[in-house]
Amino acid sequence: MIEVAKHDTIGDTAYRNIRNDIIFGRLKPSERLRLEPLRRRYNVSVTTLREILNRLTSDGFVVAEGQKGFEVAPVSDSDLREVADLRILLECHALERSFAQGDLDWEAGVVAAYHKLHVLEKQMMAGETSVRENWKNADWQFHRALIGGCGSRRLMELHGSVFDKYLRYQMLTLTFRGEKAAAEHRSLLDAALAHDAAAAARVLRDHILGGVEHSIANREPGKK
Amino acid sequence: MIEVAKHDTIGDTAYRNIRNDIIFGRLKPSERLRLEPLRRRYNVSVTTLREILNRLTSDGFVVAEGQKGFEVAPVSDSDLREVADLRILLECHALERSFAQGDLDWEAGVVAAYHKLHVLEKQMMAGETSVRENWKNADWQFHRALIGGCGSRRLMELHGSVFDKYLRYQMLTLTFRGEKAAAEHRSLLDAALAHDAAAAARVLRDHILGGVEHSIANREPGKK
DNA sequence: ATAAATAATAATATAGGAAATTTATGAACT
DNA sequence: AGTTCATAAATTTCCTATATTATTATTTAT
Structure with missing residues (x-):
């Protein structure tokens, strides 16, 4: 991280x-x-x-x-929604920049990151919960690779801090979102290789909001 | 601040x-x-x-x-542009939310902040450079008042940190942008009272980018 | 003049303790 | 019983002093 x-x-x-x-x-x-x-x-x-x-x-x-x-820092549903909203805003913006400027090296980086993530997702789906942290790490790396070509250090920095707050909420939930998230990652990869920022933005939005709802529905008891 | x-x-x-x-x-x-x-x-x-x-x-x-x-932290033209880009992104987004939800109290707050800013801008234009910090403070308060109704604490927080970085660049420039900026503030007030977020976003974009160019053209010597 | 060795400077990290403030405890009161 | 108040305990904030370690400057040797 x-x-x-x-x-x-x-x-x-x-x-x-x-x-x-x-x-x-x-x-x-x-x-x-x-x-x-x-x-x-x-x-x-x-x-x-x-x-x-x-x-x-x-x-x-x-x-x-x-x-x-x-x-x-405390957590709350409303805060999670705020964090998710910011992640969508920053990541979609970065996605647009990145897709417009991304060269072949960038594409290669995305493919590599996707591959790692994909393998870990399969392991997670097979029930190997021991790789939970590695898997989340790969998720982080993949999303970072996608926006890695945006060309703005500040944007990357800000995105990182927001992403980690979102990630924290994900880690507080007990269950694994699994196949749906994996399919969305696949769509993001396809959109990236096609340099189709608009499509990627749509998928990303659903991806993040889907995570929010899953997170709220499956949160650890005792939190509000 | x-x-x-x-x-x-x-x-x-x-x-x-x-x-x-x-x-x-x-x-x-x-x-x-x-x-x-x-x-x-x-x-x-x-x-x-x-x-x-x-x-x-x-x-x-x-x-x-x-x-x-x-x-x-060092400064550079490219960093300033990145900061400005982020400020536009965050502030326009917040503006939209704020304009959609803002009630009468919010409007009153905007009017009040504008009034203070307006008085200080006139003093600055009259050559009273001693109020420089007060004026920049009022500028801060006005922009914050505009987005104050956005309803997201995280967004306000993030905006604050980006705004302050932008502000720093403004303070490193020697001259006062004056009438043009003042006119833009007036337009922002009008757009706010009409709850016209699209118009405000257009003005804000010009306002910020105008500040960037002014800042680069009139920077203190010895900086790059 | 270049490279290695040494000395000076400055930053990192720890310990221990004084002052201030919050939190806990218990007695007195409504 | 529940509240208020005073006192005690615990904890944080802040400081000084000191050891360790890394960086920078200076000297010495090749």
Whole structure:
């Protein structure tokens, strides 16, 4: 989800771990993040931990209130819909740019990413839930490959942060959307190779909104 | 630019100060941010300062490299164009939502914000450059008021972060765009009261792109 | 002049503790 | 019983001091 830099510090590593733990639900929504226990869990000092939590606060994965400390960002259906709406807006826009400018290297990248995703989807459909994180990673890579030719660093950055928030909601749901999502990915690949941005946008919209409804229908109990 | 919370800590205050100093150009693009000098300047400890710089890094106003420390995010024409493109995308989208849902309170808010902006624009045109920051603040408030009825917290948040990056580029330019921008603001007000989102979007697009070209033509020397 | 070795500088990370604030506990009161 | 208030405990915020590590500048040797 986040690129691994060459020279990363202890803080960078722990940052990625905590961020992933939020996205993949190992740190639950609205969970209080007490410094001392967390410090132990991630093997860093309080100082370093606070730096990390400050970053995550700006990222929107953690909320900080007054001197009450930090907690994991809460979730809600309305927020999910907002996130999905933004993802559609940004990703469709990027798709258009990318399809217009994408060259052969870009196409190759898309095909490669699709292949990986496809294999993992088949494994998921066969019931191998152990590859859940790998599969979601491949999903991320495929969508990123599609928009990779958009030519705007800022757009990619913004899309990444929105995508990860959407992804978090997906990971909070128990079941696998499966065949429908897989078929949509296939359609996206076809549209990409045909450089048909309008078709891709239509599919993507359904793809994302379908994910939202699936997510709300199959959410973990106790969340609202 | 950032709302002042009731219970803010020393860190929050210094964060706002540093952020504003970057946006308003008192901390120059690509300037190295040495911890010790900065610590003195903002009257905080290194620990707190690092927390702040970490937040600003996630915000995109500061870049951190390996263990080489922090520096103010660089600027470039291409980045400005990317930022502007995103602002158009997000703000037009928000405008549409806002115009469709905006009630009488929303209209009143827009009128009020326009009035303040209008007065400050006249002062600027009369040569009172001392109100520069107030004027830009009013500009911010007006644009925020226009989209304030969009009903999406996430969209508002994202727009805010993009707007501030655009604003930074505006503050790096020496001259005032004046009458043209003022006329566009007037058109936006009219479109808002008529709830004509399409017209507003057209004006906004010109408004932003006009700002970009003005900014590039009148940038401070020594920047690229 | 180039490359390797060394010294100086600065950033990262930890520990420990003081001040301030929130949260928990229990007694007194309506 | 439920609320209010005061006190105690826990926690966060913030600082100083210090060790470690990486980068940058300087010197030395080839």
